Each structure stands twice: as C-alpha cells, then as structure tokens.
Amino acid sequence: MTQRAEHSTVMDRLAIDDLITGYAIALDDGDWPAYLALFTDDGRADYRSAGGIEGDTTTITAWLTEVLHHFPIRQHLIVNRRIALARQDGAPGDTATVQADYLNPMRLGGPAAPDDGPADPAAPTGPNYTCAGRYAFTARRTPDGWRLAEVVVHEKWREVVAAGE
Template sequence: MTQRAEHSTVMDRLAIDDLITGYAIALDDGDWPGYLALFTPDGRADYRSAGGIEGGTEEIAAWLAEMLQHFAIRQHLIVNRRITLARQDDAPGDTATVQADYLNPMRLVGPATEGEGGPTAPNYTCAGRYHFTARRTADGWRLTGVVVHEKWRQVLPAGA
C-alpha cells in the first residue's frame, strides 16, 4: 500500500468516525434534519430489536421524533467502533461497514426532571450493538443503513 493510499484510508476512517458521532449527537439533540442529512436518499434503518420500526429515513426520523420526546435527557454513547473499508484493487473503496457498541442512558420526562436539583441519574438505560453501512458520495460519507441489535435494557422508578 502506498503512502497516498494509507493517507486516504486514514482520512476515510476519520470521516466515517465523525459520521457515527454525528448520528449520536443528532439523536440526543433531536436534530431530525441533521439526522436525515447523515443518510443517502435511499438510506434505511431498523430499530425493531429495540421495539421500534424498520423503514426509510423519513419514516424513521418521524418515528424517532415521536418516541424520543418522552425522554428529557438522552445520551447515546457509541464505542468500540470497528470500521471496515471495502477495497478495490488494493485501494480504498467507496463503501464501508461499522460495528459499534452503544450504551444509551436516558431520563423519562416527568416531575423528576423538572426544576433544579432534581434527580439526574438515568431511569431508562439500554445497550447493544449498531451495524452501520456507509457509502462515499459527492457530499462525503453518508449512511446507507443502520440496524440496532439491543442486548439489554433497564427501567428504574423515578428518583431510584
């Protein structure tokens, strides 16, 4: 592999890592236009293992906006990212997959979150693994798919 190919690979990996970070931030901030901008026009997502739906990104963004409004505090931590870039003729290709674990502590909307000095510990936490697919586009790397594999969840009473 030449230095130019190695440099390109590093730059691709950094761009994909930034894409995944943008995904977490968009979910936590409820930035649905930002969420949609992370995907290709034909992008899809599958949240069924976490009790959600599967579909195109417009449908998914609307569903997420509805579901996540029940949580006053959201924090998606996406870790252990394994990025695999497709190769073409020993050069970086235009597609990639990412396997990454997530931990998602959240606080349900309600009296426990109102006012200062209220509890700040999450009362809903879920975790599992994401499988992302991405493609290089004229606008940079974009997600083509997200599949959530929830492994566990814990719900505690408010103030617990």
C-alpha cells in the same frame, strides 16, 4: 499499499468516525434535519430489536421524533468502533461497514418536565432508562462525503428504574 492509499484510508476512517459521532449527537439533540443529512437518499434504519420500527429515513425520523420526545435527557455513547473499508484493486473503495457498541442512558420526562431537562432543579437527573447493544452501520461515499446507507440496532439489554428508586 502506497503512501497515497494509506493516507486515503486514514482520511476515510476519520470521516466515517465523524459520521458516527454526528449520528449520536443528532439523536441526543433531537436535531432531525442533521439526522436526515447523515443518510443517503435511499437510507434505511432498523430499530426493531429495541422495540422500534424499520423503514426509510423519513419514516424513521417521524418515529424517533415522537418516541424520543418522552426522554428529555439522553446520551448515546457509541464506542468500540470497528470500521471495515471495502477495497477495490488495493485502494479504498466507496463502501464501509462499522460495528460499534452503544450505551444509551436516558431519563423519562414527567408531564411537567421541559424538553431540556427536569422541571424541578432538585429532581434527580440520572438516567431511569438505559439500553445497550451494538450498531451495524453501512456507509457509502457520496459526492457530499460519507453517508449512512443503513443503520441496524441490535439491542442486548435494557434497564428501567422506577421513579423514586
């Protein structure tokens, strides 16, 4: 592999890693325009293994907006990222797959809880809903940089702690 190809591979890997980080931040912040901007025009997501839906990004964004509104505190930790770049003639190609584990602690909001946290500052702020599993991302190089073509969630476990426990 030439030095130019190695440099390109490193730059692609960094860009894809940044894309995955942007995904986590957009979900946690409820920044739906940023979430949509991470995807290709024909992007899709599949959250069925976590009790959700599968569909195009417009459908998924509407669903996420409704569901995640109930969790004013959330933090997606996406770790152990394994990036595989497609190769073409010994040089990096225009597609990549990423396997990454996630741990997602969240806190359900009560009827009086604002969107940015618990209503009572003395209330517990720890998670009462935690799920974890593995993401399968497919990314594609576009004129605007790397974008997600597909996201598939493979939930492995979840824990729900009742209020007061």
